[in-house]
Amino acid sequence: MFKKVVLPLIAAVILAVSLSGTALAAEGDEPGRIKARGEVIAVDPVAGKFRVENKEGEVFTFFVNENTSFRGLDSLTEMQVGWKAGVAAREVGGKFWAVLVIAGEPLDLHQVRGRVVGVNTSAGKFSIETPSGEELRFFVDERTRYGGQISSLEELEEGMGAGVVYKGHSEGKLIAVGLVAGHAPDLVKARGEITAVEPRLGKFEILTAGGERMRFSVDENTRYQGQLTSLDEMQVGWKAAVAAREEDGQLTAVLVIAGIRPEPVRAQGLIVGVDPAAGTFRLEKADGSVLTFFVNERTTYKGQASGISELKEGMRAGVGGFENQDGNLVARVVLTGTPPDERPEIIRARGIIKTVNPGAEKFQLEKSDGSVLTVYVDGRTGYRGQVSDFDGLEKGMRVGFAGYVDSDGKITARLVIAGNPRSDRQRGEGPAPEIDTPREDRIQIPLT
Known part of the structure; x- marks a missing residue:
């Protein structure tokens, strides 16, 4: 078993290294977890939630239980706005539930990760090589804290992955405040459908997409995510992802993520209500039914709105999402646009070109009834x-064209089909065929 040492008081130490992805499977680096690091911008202990903004400006809302x-820190009630925080969470029911929260006041510390390339225990120092190839030397003292698979400098080995939080010394030395290191275990990973469950024997079986049957054992260290908290709750037919260690030919699950795949939902219609504070909006479909969708940090927006605050009643929207375990509809993608009655009017016509004005990028078309249309072109005209x-x-x-009339009455062509009548017809042939003009039932014109 990995040796684990809690690093009390120095929250930034753990924040810097346990969530950095360097090596620290022993610190709970489980596949499928959502991770975020940044600054705490809101705390609501009563509602059991807080928000973190990362350096890219993304804001994540996390719930605790x-x-x-x-x-x-001991609990959410101690957290303060402005603190630095690192969070590992899992998504359940469209919400991010924090599994691990590491937070504290910003300290004058630096952080780095890399591979251990030298250890000198008698001199109390070690060296790591960073991903960029730079070699850094650190000294330890009686205040240095350890984590991961080591509890002292004597246990540090060359080749281990390491995360270091350090401070500068007046003599120019780098002093390690925290050191987390270890060998990342080689895990067997598999996905498939659960075909057998034997809780009394602590075993289950999955069938992979490639047709391979894989049998796993569980023990007291197996962790569960998804729609189960123990093997007793697992059901045949569920989808599962498993990370396991192999010992003597037997696979023991380290992590099991399993459950029923969310039912996909797709709908389109008009937005009839928006509640940004609750993170919901209502969509009325063509049949008159109204669906309420929830949004979260993973919802993406396309079209005329870039977030829920920009959704407006009367907007036309298409939504792709899923129904969660609680029966709520969670939007993954929201596409918004203008209702049809506000879109440009489509126009199609044919006739003879009367004038061409290259400087103004327009031509005049005389129809068979003698009326004349002025038609403009642009870079999107085909x-x-x-x-x-x-x-x-x-x-x-x-010429024949298809295009649209904008609000000012200007006609812009999206497609122009033009040519001269054939003059090399043999006697007895019928009249020259007209230029193939657009037909509404076979051509689609992009208007935006």
Whole structure:
């Protein structure tokens, strides 16, 4: 078993190294966890939640419960805005539930990670090589704290992955305040469908997508995520992801993530209500039914809105998401746009080119009834027939176009099909076919 030493008081030590991904499987680096590091910007102990903003400006809302572990503080009531925090969480029901929270006041410390390349216990120092190839030397003292698979400098080995929190010394030395190091275990990872469960024997079996049957044992150290907290709750037919260690040919699960895959939901309609504070909006479908969707930090937006605060009643929206265990609809993608009655009017016409004005990027088309349309083109206009661009248009050509009329009455072509009638027909042939003009039932015109 890995040796673990809690690093009390120096929250920044753990924050810097246990969530950095360097090596510290012994600190609970489980696959499938959501991790965030940054500054605490809001704390609500009554609601059991807090918010962290990372250096990219992303804001995460985390909830805590009786299963949340704290380091650097005893509970959420001690947390303060402005503290630095690192969080490992799992997503359940569209919410991020914190498994581990490490937080504390910002300290004048630095952090680095790398591979141990030298250890001198008698001199109380060690060296690591960073991912960039730089070699750094650190000294330890009686205040240095240890974690991961080591509890002292004597247990540190070359080749281990290490995370170091350090401070500068007046003599120019780097003093290690915290050192977490260890060998990352080689784990067997598999995904598939659960085909057998034997709680009394502490075993279960999955069938992978490749058709391989894999049998796993569990023990008191096996951790569970998803829709179960123990092997007793596992059910045949569930989907599962497993990380296991192999010993003497037997696979023992270190982590099991299992459950029923969320039911996907897709809907489109008009937004009839928005509640940013609650993180919800209501969508009325064409059949008159209304769906309430929840959003969270993982919801993405496309179209006319970049967040829930920009959603407005009357907007047309398409939503892709899922129904969680609580029966709530959680939006993963929200696409918004203008209702059809506010979109530009589509126009199609054909006739003979009367004039061409390259400087203004427009031409005049005379229809068979003698009316004349002025048609503009732009960089998105496509061409077919005997022309490949605007420069190929000539007075007298037969032309058909499809485009739209904007709010100012300006006609812009999205597709122009033009050419001259054939003059090399043999006697007895029928009339030259007209230029193939757009038909509403076979052509789609992008308007945005």
